[in-house]
Amino acid sequence: MYQIYPRSYADLDGDGIGDLPGITARLDHLVELGADAVWLSPFYPSPQADAGYDVADYRDVDPLFGQLADADALIGEAHSRGLRVIVDLVPNHTSSAHPWFGAALAAAPGSAERQRYIFRDGRGTSGEEPPNDWQSVFGGPAWTRTKDVDGQPGQWYLHLFDPGQPDLNWDRPEVRAEFLDILRFWLDRGVDGFRVDVAHGLIKQADFADWSYPLEPMFGEGTEGPRPPMWDQDGVHDIYRDWRQVVDSYPGERILVAEAWVQPAERLAAYVRPDEMHQAFNFEYLEAPWTAPAQYAVITRSLEATAAVGAPTTWVLSNHDVIRHATRLALPVGQTRPNGIGADDPQPDAVLGLRRARAATLLMLALPGSAYLFQGEELGLPEHTTMPDEARQDPTWERSGHVHKGRDGCRVPIPWESDAPSYGFGPTDRSWLPQPSLYAEYALDLQRGVAGSTYELYRTALRLRRELALGRGTVYWLTSPDDVIHFQNGNLSVLTNFGPTSFPLPEGATVLQSSEPLTPDNHVPTDVTVWFHP
Structure with a gap:
């Protein structure tokens, strides 16, 4: 995808x-x-x-x-x-510009229009504090206070994100x-x-x-x-x-x-x-x-x-x-x-x-x-x-x-x-x-057509992923030290070296592709993944 x-x-x-x-x-x-x-x-x-x-x-x-x-x-x-x-x-x-929200603001507290969203009375002596202490994902309170049609402060509405994104009431x-x-x-x-x-x-x-x-x-x-x-x-x-x-x-x-x-x-x-x-x-x-x-x-x-x-x-x-x-x-x-x-x-x-x-x-x-x-x-x-x-x-x-x-x-x-x-x-x-x-x-x-480019790395990997049916495969973990991940999916072996020193591939391995070149003696350098047939 x-x-x-x-x-x-x-x-x-x-x-x-x-x-x-x-x-x-x-x-x-x-x-x-x-x-x-x-x-x-x-x-x-x-x-x-x-x-x-x-x-x-x-x-x-x-x-x-x-x-x-x-x-x-x-x-x-x-x-x-x-x-x-x-x-x-x-x-x-929705957006605060959605027709539903406009209708909610124009309607009275407790109305059907308001109940499509989450409106609540505020806390404090005159409702001047938000209904609870929830915070917006984007920062600041997750509540904004409205004004009634007479211009007086009214209820609060919930927006877990931006004030322009009032939360719907899925009840x-x-x-x-x-x-x-x-x-x-x-x-x-x-x-x-x-x-x-x-x-x-x-x-x-x-x-x-x-x-x-x-x-x-x-x-x-x-x-x-x-x-x-x-x-x-x-x-x-x-x-x-x-x-x-x-x-x-x-x-x-x-x-x-x-x-x-x-x-x-x-x-x-x-x-x-x-x-x-x-x-x-x-x-x-x-x-x-x-x-x-x-x-x-x-x-x-x-x-x-x-x-x-x-x-x-x-x-x-x-x-x-x-x-x-x-x-x-x-x-x-x-x-x-x-x-x-x-x-x-x-x-x-x-x-x-x-x-x-x-x-x-x-x-x-x-x-x-x-x-x-x-x-x-x-x-x-x-x-x-x-x-x-x-x-x-x-x-x-x-x-x-x-x-x-x-x-x-x-x-x-x-x-x-x-x-x-x-x-x-x-x-x-x-x-x-x-x-x-x-x-x-x-x-x-x-990058197109250039060997070793990131674009061609992706193209090759996606082609092999389809040809080898890796998406429908199964992971079989192989014995590895703490600095290496090594598993098999179908007949493909995958090894990623996270460690500070290079790691040898098994004898006779046939390399299909690697994220960076291997060493001359077929070792996998640090921060490199290699796909190979054992």
Whole structure:
């Protein structure tokens, strides 16, 4: 699965923002790369308070990206090339510009319109304090106070993200019915499934209790104590059982994929039981430290947990919410991943980061299950770590009081041509986020057909993954020292060396590919993965 972030993939009309016709024009890249399916981040009408994850209309296309006919054309062209199309669905919250929320603000407390969202009276003598102490993922309180029609302070509404993203009340039948209809709208247009945003957040603990533990909002388990009251509540599973019935009622293979930042693996596996989602993103894998014991442990836990419910495991190293792994893996091993890197932060070692990223990619693509790629990672693209602060658009930057740089660094438009305007992103120099000059050296035209390039590494790995049926295989662990991971999938052996010294391949091994050249005496250097036949 290849994730496209529409505003940063390809800009056909030259306004500096990627669009659906641009994606359609670049679909052959996905075929050449070896992808099976494309997942599109949101392209719906939106005020863009959170780059389109604040949806004002779930049944149309924002003029920034084109028209509904462009979505139909994209789906048709992708299918003609054998590519499946997955669209993003954002059910935890709408935009504050959604007609439902406008009606809620205009209605009285306790009205049916307000009950579609989560409105509460405030605490304090006159309701001047938020209903509880919950914090927004983007920083600051998770509650905003409204004004009544007479201009007086009114109730508060919940937004676990930006104030422009009010949380829906999934206890209301009309909310559930609305999204079943939205599913049918896009399935009728031919989409092959949905990636479900914040899938673990739809149901809140009924008492809306304060959360006194350290805030770990994107995980189902806090650092101690019970699960946070706003995440991974058991009631979400009833919703997805209903969705699964709708998806299964359509011909062909349709899929539901959960974005659920949930730990441990057993809690995540609950989302992919036979009558719920088909897959769930494995963020525990993405977050795992770059050491042999940590990688072994998370791979083993993931495979065991999903096998227990008969589902495939997913593997992902980068997406639109985290620092690109070509940069992230250069950070000190074991360091907590920062929320963005800026010019005034220590700059990661780009050479080390790419070396580890290539090794991590070959390790990931050898694992059974589904692999998810983020646009540009096939070019070895690093994070934009020197972006001017005034260019930042992620609400995290402002909401955190400029403490966290946010996610803009991984969302920069990708380079296609080294010497073209905007590096081939569009026909002009315009780019909604600034592209660093170093992106020129990562451009596709400089890597296509070049032996040893990151792009050709991905192409070869994806071809072999398909030919050897690795996605449908089984991991058999082989005896290894603490600094090496060594397993077999089918007749392919995979070895990653995390240690400080090179490691010898077995006598007579036939190398299919490696993330970096081996030594003359057939040893695997540090931070290298090799695929071979024993």
